[in-house]
Amino acid sequence: xxxxxxxxxxxxxxxxxxxxxxxxxxxxxxxxxxxxxxxxxxxxxxxxxxxxxxxxxxxxxxxxxxxxxxxxxxxxxxxxxxxxxxxxxxxxxxxxxxxxxxxxxxxxxxxxxxxxxxxxxxxxxxxxxxxxxxxxxxxxxxxxxxxxxxxxxxxxxxxxxxxxxxxxxxxxxxxxxxxxxxxxxxxxxxxxxxxxxxxxxxxxxxxxxxxxxxxxxxxxxxxxxxxxxxxxxxxxxxxxxxxxxxxxxxxxxxxxxxxxxxxxxxxxxxxxxxxxxxxxxxxxxxxxxxxxxxxxxxxxxxxxxxxxxxxxxxxxxxxxxxxxxxxxxxxxxxxxxxxxxxxxxxxxxxxxxxxxxxxxxxxxxxxxxxxxxxxxxxxxxxxxxxxxxxxxxxxxx
Amino acid sequence: xxxxxxxxxxxxxxxxxxxxxxxxxxxxxxxxxxxxxxxxxxxxxxxxxxxxxxxxxxxxxxxxxxxxxxxxxxxxxxxxxxxxxxxxxxxxxxxxxxxxxxxxxxxxxxxxxxxxxxxxxxxxxxxxxxxxxxxxxxxxxxxxxxxxxxxxxxxxxxxxxxxxxxxxxxxxxxxxxxxxxxxxxxxxxxxxxxxxxxxxxxxxxxxxxxxxxxxxxxxxxxxxxxxxxxxxxxxxxxxxxxxxxxxxxxxxxxxxxxxxxxxxxxxxxxxxxxxxxxxxxxxxxxxxxxxxxxxxxxxxxxxxxxxxxxxxxxxxxxxxxxxxxxxxxxxxxxxxxxxxxxxxxxxxx
Numbered sequence: 001x002x003x004x005x006x007x008x009x010x011x012x013x014x015x016x017x018x019x020x021x022x023x024x025x026x027x028x029x030x031x032x033x034x035x036x037x038x039x040x041x042x043x044x045x046x047x048x049x050x051x052x053x054x055x056x057x058x059x060x061x062x063x064x065x066x067x068x069x070x071x072x073x074x075x076x077x078x079x080x081x082x083x084x085x086x087x088x089x090x091x092x093x094x095x096x097x098x099x100x101x102x103x104x105x106x107x108x109x110x111x112x113x114x115x116x117x118x119x120x121x122x123x124x125x126x127x128x129x130x131x132x133x134x135x136x137x138x139x140x141x142x143x144x145x146x147x148x149x150x151x152x153x154x155x156x157x158x159x160x161x162x163x164x165x166x167x168x169x170x171x172x173x174x175x176x177x178x179x180x181x182x183x184x185x186x187x188x189x190x191x192x193x194x195x196x197x198x199x200x201x202x203x204x205x206x207x208x209x210x211x212x213x214x215x216x217x218x219x220x221x222x223x224x225x226x227x228x229x230x231x232x233x234x235x236x237x238x239x240x241x242x243x244x245x246x247x248x249x250x251x252x253x254x255x256x257x258x259x260x261x262x263x264x265x266x267x268x269x270x271x272x273x274x275x276x277x278x279x280x281x282x283x284x285x286x287x288x289x290x291x292x293x294x295x296x297x298x299x300x301x302x303x304x305x306x307x308x309x310x311x312x313x314x315x316x317x318x319x320x321x322x323x324x325x326x327x328x329x330x331x332x333x334x335x336x337x338x339x340x341x342x343x344x345x346x347x348x349x350x351x352x353x354x355x356x357x358x359x360x361x362x363x364x365x366x367x368x369x370x371x372x373x374x375x376x377x378x379x380x381x382x383x384x385x386x387x388x389x390x391x392x393x394x395x396x397x
Numbered sequence: 398x399x400x401x402x403x404x405x406x407x408x409x410x411x412x413x414x415x416x417x418x419x420x421x422x423x424x425x426x427x428x429x430x431x432x433x434x435x436x437x438x439x440x441x442x443x444x445x446x447x448x449x450x451x452x453x454x455x456x457x458x459x460x461x462x463x464x465x466x467x468x469x470x471x472x473x474x475x476x477x478x479x480x481x482x483x484x485x486x487x488x489x490x491x492x493x494x495x496x497x498x499x500x501x502x503x504x505x506x507x508x509x510x511x512x513x514x515x516x517x518x519x520x521x522x523x524x525x526x527x528x529x530x531x532x533x534x535x536x537x538x539x540x541x542x543x544x545x546x547x548x549x550x551x552x553x554x555x556x557x558x559x560x561x562x563x564x565x566x567x568x569x570x571x572x573x574x575x576x577x578x579x580x581x582x583x584x585x586x587x588x589x590x591x592x593x594x595x596x597x598x599x600x601x602x603x604x605x606x607x608x609x610x611x612x613x614x615x616x617x618x619x620x621x622x623x624x625x626x627x628x629x630x631x632x633x634x635x636x637x638x639x640x641x642x643x644x645x646x647x648x649x650x651x652x653x654x655x656x657x658x659x660x661x662x663x664x665x666x667x668x669x670x671x672x673x674x675x676x677x678x679x680x681x682x683x684x685x686x687x688x689x690x691x692x693x694x695x696x697x698x699x700x701x702x703x704x705x706x707x708x709x710x711x712x713x714x715x716x717x718x719x720x721x722x723x724x725x726x727x728x729x730x731x732x733x734x735x736x737x738x739x740x741x742x743x744x745x746x
Binding site: 048049086089090091092093096097100101103105107117118119122125130141143184185186187189190191214267292 | 400416428429430431432435436439546549550556557558559638639640642643646681684688690691
């Protein structure tokens with residue numbers, strides 16, 4: 001009974017066997033590359049593919065640069081740092097599995113990642129449970145570090161960006177009536193919008209309308225028409241670059257000429273390509289600016305340009321800078337702890353004070369969130385879609 | 398009597414495995430243990446999803462591409478039950494030990510998920526399954542997206558932030574118990590009069606109708622049962638990962654499940670199981686290829702489809718002939734036998 005089926009099975013099983021073999025080989029490769037005695041393994045999980053791929057790729061570039069720099073100057077505790085990177089495709093469950101793998105299979109002593117808060121939230125419990133410190137370079141959702149005492153971040157949190165833009169809109173731009181257009185699918189956008197609304201009204205401004213769109217939308221005419229009817233003097237759009245670019249173009253087409261304001265989700269060179277000159281005179285808050293004259297930052301920018309010359313993103317965005325800082329802060333903590341034991345590293349991380357990174361003077365507070373200044377950038381794009389961000393001002397906490 | 402013995406046998410074996418796996422993989426000497434455990438559990442959840450979708454797509458021949466929608470409904474309904482009602486349920490059964498309380502909460506969540514998804518399946522199925530052709534595909538695709546966007550806008554389940562703080566109630570034992578239950582149910586169903594009707598509908602709807610089969614009723618039945626199991630898989634998923642986000646329930650997930658049954662062999666239960674395991678394990682096994690991982694993975698799928706367009710197992714059943722005989726000759730304890738086959742203690746009576 002069995003045998004009669006076996007023949008037809010055989011043809012099917014050959015490709016499967018071949019794959020299993022391949023998989024086995026790949027597993028071996030990894031093991032050989034991994035556990036040398038003179039290396040300290042750290043893990044990075046990020047969206048190297050998928051909808052927010054530029055975030056993961058930029059962060060990885062920044063981390064690579066930091067690790068190269070550290071290793072060039074003698075490494076940490078006489079050992080070299082080695083980063084193992086895992087792709088999570090921008091999917092929360094993939095992120096959880098990737099971190100489980102990094103911690104248990106590769107035995108990393110610390111984990112760096114993720115940018116998107118939903119992925120960090122899915123993976124953080126794994127790091128916490130295994131008592132491995134995790135540093136998120138760019139997750140701004142307050143809940144991420146609330147998961148436990150092993151979870152840190154080197155960026156500021158959503159409320160702060162909402163506050164920065166509210167301050168900027170009120171004090172610098174002197175706006176009175178602002179419309180809010182939030183991406184309802186993104187927790188990041190919702191969080192930013194809430195804190196903007198709260199602080200802007202507190203400072204005496206009026207929110208004339210508060211409406212939403214969904215990530216992946218291509219047509220924003222309905223929302224923009226509704227906003228136009230309210231005649232605001234500014235629109236706060238704390239979304240991601242893809243939608244913001246399209247939205248800006250459509251707004252200008254409808255004759256809406258007022259300033260658009262946003263958060264660090266705008267930060268991508270793709271924004272200029274998509275939005276073009278419709279974005280001229282718009283502002284967003286960010287973690288750092290390439291134009292900041294600080295020498296440490298200028299050196300970072302120069303090194304980055306030299307290292308990634310010829311690739312499409314040769315100017316470091318905030319995610320690259322934050323990835324860079326996250327890796328440096330981790331190495332700094334290991335040096336101060338004089339150990340790579342996860343619990344000692346955690347304790348040292350918690351005491352990080354006044355660390356001068358490329359994204360500014362960073363202190364980790366008692367909730368393991370970074371306290372640091374934010375910058376406001378103006379978008380300037382020419383008719384050909386070549387854009388740049390002009391440093392406008394720094395807003396301190 | 399024998400059937401009950403087999404059921405207890407399965408529960409016993411799984412409980413033993415759970416205990417053994419916890420000792421070896423989670424607390425034990427195998428250093429990558431928790432990683433393997435996670436893959437094992439995710440594979441089990443995918444088995445439930447694939448086998449249940451196989452009932453609709455492979456056996457009844459109706460093309461549904463919204464399985465992730467039902468998966469999401471089950472996950473969120475069950476998570477809400479244990480998140481908001483967990484303490485009330487525990488208080489009501491406070492006379493049993495905490496482990497038993499966990500089981501009660503999970504079972505109630507499972508029941509709620511099953512009910513909610515069956516109802517959702519009924520609502521989607523009745524209008525769309527009356528028609529022939531591609532309508533079900535379109536409706537289910539739409540349903541999956543509607544559910545996802547709906548969840549994004551419900552603040553009580555976290556909306557865009559994701560649903561965190563779900564208690565960890567499910568584990569290897571529950572997932573594989575459910576997987577065995579799914580396989581046994583579908584297996585027996587296929588070999589019952591209903592199953593014959595499903596197959597007849599798949600092969601030729603008009604002929605089936607001419608033979609006196611209530612086509613719509615049977616199609617809806619297959620669809621509702623399939624959806625119900627997807628909902629239960631959702632319950633186990635949410636209670637294992639402790640965090641739910643709608644990014645896990647996009648149409649990409651639906652297609653992943655379709656690929657599982659297509660790779661395994663549309664209509665074959667063992668094929669669905671094999672496909673589910675393969676599609677969970679391969680992307681992990683290919684992690685060594687770094688950034689080429691998804692390319693290799695896709696290439697592997699393409700190769701399988703080139704060499705085995707009917708799927709690895711085709712429509713064949715590994716134990717097909719023996720089964721069929723027993724199903725037709727002695728209509729008795731087929732359920733028990735299938736359980737035995739699944740646990741590998743095949744009865745040599």
